[in-house]
């Protein structure tokens with residue numbers, strides 16, 4: 689059993705209040721419209737779903753994570769809310785790319801939007817994963833990352849890293865900036881002491897294939 693299978697039992701009750709408004713902001717920046725296809729990578733309990741689907745009933749949403757426990761919580765949300773166009777698959781993010789996507793969702797597709805909230809600080813080989821995500825975007829598609837970077841490390845940084853199995857030293861937005869256009873980055877109003885560093889949102893557009 690993975691740590692996140694256990695964490696899934698108290699993940700939302702301990703963290704959702706902290707991250708709710710940041711998820712909302714991320715969904716705003718995604719610039720969602722009807723009929724878009726969205727991938728939520730390392731989707732966890734599906735806490736982003738209501739923000740992504742809130743603005744439109746005709747969005748096709750794929751959520752993926754490697755933890756069965758987290759995906760079970762996502763599945764419960766989908767059933768509770770009757771979201772018909774929302775699909776889940778279990779996979780290690782390192783194994784998801786344009787060549788393998790068909791194995792996971794039985795379709796060879798690219799995505800209009802990709803979102804990853806608090807995933808790339810946890811997933812090993814995150815640079816490769818980010819590159820593969822950008823490859824899976826349609827031209828003019830947007831990718832949005834919400835994550836934490838610890839500019840000054842302290843006890844809270846250490847604690848969050850232990851609990852979340854994260855590495856808060858990754859300058860994820862910088863890599864995103866070099867690989868996308870129309871790049872935008874902003875810090876989100878969450879106390880550093882609560883999340884172990886600065887919570888940021890970064891968004892970029894894929895402009896050349």
Ligand SMILES: C[S@@+](CC[C@H](N)C(=O)[O-])C[C@H]1O[C@@H](n2cnc3c(N)ncnc32)[C@H](O)[C@@H]1O
Pocket residue numbers: 692729730731732733734735736752753754755758779780781782804805806807810811812852
């Ligand atoms: C901090 S949680 C974030 C969950 C969710 N995105 C959110 O916003 O609450 C990190 C997530 O990354 C997932 N994860 C960790 N390593 C992974 C991997 N190699 N492939 C896919 N998911 C992974 C965990 O199962 C967990 O759900």
